[in-house]
Each structure stands twice: as C-alpha cells, then as structure tokens.
Amino acid sequence: MSYITGPEIVKYACTCGLLKPLPELYFCRHCSQIRCSFCLCHAVDSFFCGKCSENIPSAEARHKKNRCANCVICPSCQQELSTRVASKGPINPDDAKSAVKKSYYLSCHFCHWTSRDVGIPDQPSATGCWPERENVHINRLQEVLDVYQDIMLSQQQQKENSKKKRGKFVSYTDRTGVTASALRRRIGIPDIPHAKIKKPKPLDPAIAKSEVEELPEDIFTEPLKLMEITTIDQRLMQPESQPLTVDKLFPIHKQLTIKRSLRCRTCEHNVCKPEYNPTSVKFKIQLFAYYYIPEIRFVTVEPLRAGQTSELIIKFTNPTQHQTTITIFDLDLEEQEKYVEEQKLFDIIDNFEQAMSLEEKQQLSLPSLVMSSGSQPSSMYSLQSRQPSVIVKPRKINQAVNCNVAIPESTFILPPRDDAAEYDDSSDVHNIEDDPKLVKWRKSNKAFIKLAVTPAADLKIDDEVVCGFTMQHIYTNVIPAIVENMPHKYDHKVRVFFRLGKIVGSE
Numbered sequence: 001m002s003y004i005t006g007p008e009i010v011k012y013a014c015t016c017g018l019l020k021p022l023p024e025l026y027f028c029r030h031c032s033q034i035r036c037s038f039c040l041c042h043a044v045d046s047f048f049c050g051k052c053s054e055n056i057p058s059a060e061a062r063h064k065k066n067r068c069a070n071c072v073i074c075p076s077c078q079q080e081l082s083t084r085v086a087s088k089g090p091i092n093p094d095d096a097k098s099a100v101k102k103s104y105y106l107s108c109h110f111c112h113w114t115s116r117d118v119g120i121p122d123q124p125s126a127t128g129c130w131p132e133r134e135n136v137h138i139n140r141l142q143e144v145l146d147v148y149q150d151i152m153l154s155q156q157q158q159k160e161n162s163k164k165k166r167g168k169f170v171s172y173t174d175r176t177g178v179t180a181s182a183l184r185r186r187i188g189i190p191d192i193p194h195a196k197i198k199k200p201k202p203l204d205p206a207i208a209k210s211e212v213e214e215l216p217e218d219i220f221t222e223p224l225k226l227m228e229i230t231t232i233d234q235r236l237m238q239p240e241s242q243p244l245t246v247d248k249l250f251p252i253h254k255q256l257t258i259k260r261s262l263r264c265r266t267c268e269h270n271v272c273k274p275e276y277n278p279t280s281v282k283f284k285i286q287l288f289a290y291y292y293i294p295e296i297r298f299v300t301v302e303p304l305r306a307g308q309t310s311e312l313i314i315k316f317t318n319p320t321q322h323q324t325t326i327t328i329f330d331l332d333l334e335e336q337e338k339y340v341e342e343q344k345l346f347d348i349i350d351n352f353e354q355a356m357s358l359e360e361k362q363q364l365s366l367p368s369l370v371m372s373s374g375s376q377p378s379s380m381y382s383l384q385s386r387q388p389s390v391i392v393k394p395r396k397i398n399q400a401v402n403c404n405v406a407i408p409e410s411t412f413i414l415p416p417r418d419d420a421a422e423y424d425d426s427s428d429v430h431n432i433e434d435d436p437k438l439v440k441w442r443k444s445n446k447a448f449i450k451l452a453v454t455p456a457a458d459l460k461i462d463d464e465v466v467c468g469f470t471m472q473h474i475y476t477n478v479i480p481a482i483v484e485n486m487p488h489k490y491d492h493k494v495r496v497f498f499r500l501g502k503i504v505g506s507e
Contacts, residue, residue: 009298012289013495015039017395022296025289026271028264029479032492034289040262040271048278050257051080055278067253072130074108075234075249081106083126084114106130106251118247133250135240143203150200291319294326294414294473296496299448303504304465307457309406311450312467312500318414318445322476322487327411328451329470331495333397399497402459403467406452410435414473417445459503468497 011019014036026035047061048054049068056068072081084107087100103122106115116122120131135141228246235242243249262272273285295317302310318324413432434442441448455465475492 007499009499010296011497012293013397013497015394017397019397019399019497022290022293023288025293026262027287027289027292028267028269028271029287029292029477030267030269031264032475032477032490033266034293034494035264035271037262039265041265041268043261043263045259045261045274046276046278047256047258049254051254053278055276056256061256064253066256068256069253070127071254072106072251073254074111074113075237075252076113076246077108077111078233078237078252079108079110080254081108081251083107085126086122113249115251118249120250130251133241133248137240147200147203154200292475293494294318294324294471296471298498298500301453301500304453304455304501305505306455306459306503309452309454312405312453312498313440314449314451314498316412316414316447316449319417320476321416322474323416324414324474324476325411326414326447327472327491328407329472329493330407331401331405331468331470333401397495399466399468401466401468401497402456402463403465403500404454404456405467405469406454407469408435408438408451410438412439412447412449414447415445453500455503461503461505463503465500465503466497467500468495470495 008021010021012022012025012034013019014025015033016036016039018036018038020036024036026040027033028035044058047056047058047066049056049071051071052068054068054070056064073079074081083104086103086105088103103124104126105120105122108114115130123130230243230246230249234249235244237252238250241248241250257278259274259276259278261270261274263270270285271287272283274280274283297315297317299313299315301312304310316326412434415432432442434447438449439447440450453465453467459465470493472491472493474489477488477490
C-alpha cells in the first residue's frame with residue numbers, strides 16, 4: 001500500500017470536471033455533490049504564529065507584513081531559531097559575591113548557524129529585540145505605497161460621487177431650485193467650498209543607469225568559494241537586500257499561518273470550518289469526501305498486455321454509519337460532455353433572463369424616483385450592491401481512457417462502518433449472499449472486488465494504461481431527519497479513474 005503517499009493511482013471526478021484523489025475532495029451535504037478546492041470559496045478566519053501560537057488581528061498582520069514580531073527563522077535553512085545562553089565572567093572580579101553576567105544569542109539546531117556569525121551582538125535578555133538590517137530602498141518603496149493609496153482613495157471618492165448623482169435631484173434644495181450655498185448666504189453662514197477629488201501625486205519614474213560597479217580584479221584569479229555565496233532561496237527570503245555572501249544573512253521573522261474556512265459556491269454553506277483557537281486541531285465543520293464517499297484502493301493486477309484480458313482486484317470501504325449498495329456502470333464520458341453543453345445553454349438563458357428582469361425593475365423604479373424627495377429607493381441600492389456568486393461551471397473531463405472494464409451484472413453490499421470490528425473477528429459475518437464471480441473476499445465494511453480489464457490492442461510497450469468506471473452508491477442524507485425524523489436515501493454517482501501501470505511484452 002505504498003501508493004497512499006506515492007503516485008495518485010485512484011482519482012475521482014469532481015463536479016467541475018477535475019480529477020482529484022479522495023483525500024483532496026469535499027462533500028457538500030446540502031448540494032449532495034463532490035467539491036474540490038476550486039469549487040469552494042476560501043475565507044481567512046484568523047492569523048496566528050505557528051511557533052508561539054499567538055492570535056494576531058488582521059489589521060496588525062497587514063501592518064507587520066504577515067510576519068511574527070517575536071519569532072525568527074534561520075536565514076540559511078529556514079528552520080526556527082532558538083535562544084541560547086552564554087555566560088561571561090562576573091561584573092566585578094574582585095567581589096566574590098558578584099553575579100555572573102549572562103548574554104543571549106540565536107542558534108539553529110539544524111545547520112548550526114548563529115547570530116554571532118554575521119556580527120549581531122548578544123542581547124542582555126532572551127526576549128530582547130534583535131537588530132534588523134535597514135532597507136536602503138525604504139524611501140522609494142514608501143513613495144510607491146503612498147501613490148497607490150492616493151489612487152485607491154480617489155477611486156473610492158469617485159464611486160461615492162457617482163452614486164450621489166444617479167438620481168434626478170441630489171437633494172431637496174436642488175429640486176426646489178435653492179442651492180445649499182444660497183441658503184448659507186441667506187442665513188449668514190459662510191459658504192464652504194465643495195471638496196474636490198485629490199489627484200494622486202505622480203511618481204518619479206525609475207531611471208536606468210548605464211554605469212555599474214566594476215568587477216573586482218581577483219574575480220578571475222582567486223578560486224570561487226561556493227560555501228560563502230548565498231543560494232537563490234536564501235536571497236529570495238530577503239528580497240529587500242538580497243545578500244550575495246553568507247556573512248550578510250540576517251534572521252528573518254517567521255511568516256504567519258492562517259486558519260481558513262471553505263464555503264460551497266453553489267449553496268453557500270460551510271464545508272470546512274476550523275476552531276478559532278490556534279492550539280486546537282479540531283474542526284467545527286468537517287465535510288471531507290473521505291467520510292461520505294466509499295473509498296476505492298488498488299490492490300493488485302495481472303501483467304498488462306495489449307488486447308489481452310487481465311484480472312484487477314480493488315478494495316471498497318464504506319466510511320459511513322449506514323449500509324450502502326454499490327453498483328458499477330460503464331464510464332460514459334459522452335453523457336458528461338452533453339451535460340456540460342446543456343449547462344452552458346442554461347447559463348446563457350439565465351443570463352438573458354436576469355438582464356431582461358433587471359431592465360424591467362430599473363424602468364419601474366424610475367417614476368417613483370422622480371416623485372420621491374430626491375433619494376433613491378432601497379430596491380435600487382439592493383440591486384446595485386448585490387453581487388452574483390461566482391460558481392465554477394462544469395467542464396469536460398480531460399482524461400483519455402485506453403482500457404476497457406468488464407461491467408459486472410450484479411451489485412454488492414457494504415455494511416456500515418464499525419470501529420470495533422477491526423479487533424473482533426466474530427462480527428465479520430453479515431449473512432450477505434455475494435456473487436462469487438464479483439466479490440472475492442470481505443471483512444467488516446470492506447469488500448475486495450474482482451474485475452476484468454482489457455487494454456487497447458494498439459498500445460505499445462511501456463504505455464500507461466488508464467481505465468475507469470462509474471460507481472453508484474446509496475447515500476443517506478441525515479439532515480432532513482432533524483425535521484422529518486426520517487433520513488433521505490438516493491443514488492449518488494461518481495466517476496473513478498485508475499492508473500494500472502504500463503504495458504509489458506507478450507509471453
């Protein structure tokens with residue numbers, strides 16, 4: 001079973017058409033469909049440091065550039081640095097009661113890099129702020145950030161002004177013909193000029209220089225010491241300085257870790273949501289496909305020869321607490337392509353209907369807008385502020401199949417999962433009548449199935465053999481049981497693909 005951490009032999013087809021192994025898929029209980037990471041909406045719940053386990057607010061994490069202020073990592077091997085204690089002689093050698101002076105420095109347990117190697121002085125306290133190398137381009141970077149912030153503020157102000165000018169009358173005074181400035185003069189209040197949009201200050205463009213520093217004279221005569229030159233990874237870890245030699249490497253602040261929640265794009269229900277506490281590895285919601293879809297594992301296969309039938313043995317495992325029935329069907333990719341084309345046609349029709357309904361609502365809201373006191377109705381704001389959800393559309397499965405699978409005529413049953421059955425042999429008898437041509441052996445909630453596969457006759461030696469079939473299992477949805485006191489059962493189909501190996505020579 002070394003394939004579990006090795007190559008991806010068994011893959012399941014997601015609803016969107018991508019092929020993923022079962023541990024990388026999710027299952028939405030509300031849509032009753034398989035979802036991959038592209039079919040889910042990712043949202044960051046919290047930021048925390050993986051070493052000190054401290055929760056950091058998002059504003060503070062943004063200000064510190066997603067780095068922990070206390071923990072540092074080794075610039076040589078990117079492992080966590082630990083604080084070491086070094087003792088010096090007493091402050092007053094003549095005094096016998098004088099305390100020993102202690103100092104602290106950073107050390108790496110993996111590559112034995114220390115802060116003393118680059119000339120960082122020892123600190124009097126273990127939690128002292130370690131000195132950092134100043135960035136010579138900090139002024140230029142700050143100017144670029146200020147310019148982009150001004151551009152963002154000007155765009156926001158333009159959007160606010162455009163929203164105010166959408167109505168026929170901006171305010172009640174404009175409808176009556178009396179402006180706000182005239183009212184101020186009549187009352188005796190000094191007029192206040194309108195705030196103008198502040199244009200961003202143009203940034204000075206970067207100027208390329210033709211004059212560069214000359215190479216040292218001994219670069220072609222002295223032997224090159226590779227142990228003193230930094231690698232590409234070490235330079236990219238410090239992009240502000242990009243040191244060329246090892247003696248200029250400084251400790252790097254540890255990057256923050258996030259906890260994210262996953263939400264289905266179709267029904268907008270949570271599929272995965274972790275605990276807020278950074279020290280906890282539990283989940284509030286954990287809808288992995290591994291807990292709902294039967295797991296298929298590749299056991300063994302006879303030597304594969306082009307045009308000849310071989311025996312394939314695979315193992316089915318039921319992970320749920322409900323009994324299920326497995327039926328194997330032919331892998332019909334043409335049906336899936338027709339479904340994709342139909343979904344594209346439905347999307348075009350839905351987009352056209354939404355556009356027509358939006359125009360009708362806007363036309364109906366215009367008379368009420370003119371008769372109102374100059375303010376837009378709430379329906380118009382709701383239509384403008386509502387953003388459609390981004391749904392991943394289904395696509396064709398781009399996987400060529402060059403092996404035929406003999407579809408069995410009978411079905412087989414998988415009992416519910418029982419954790420105690422792994423240690424109790426008496427519970428393996430379920431009084432299930434199996435087809436001996438299909439089921440080779442079973443135990444607890446597992447069944448070993450025997451299938452006949454025939455690679456294509458035009459395959460050559462060392463060609464990869466890929467086969468597949470459609471697995472139908474009975475899924476028990478326990479969500480309606482809370483209201484109706486009866487779970488729903490229906491047939492759920494999944495397309496499964498196998499990489500059996502390579503073609504060998506004839507006998």
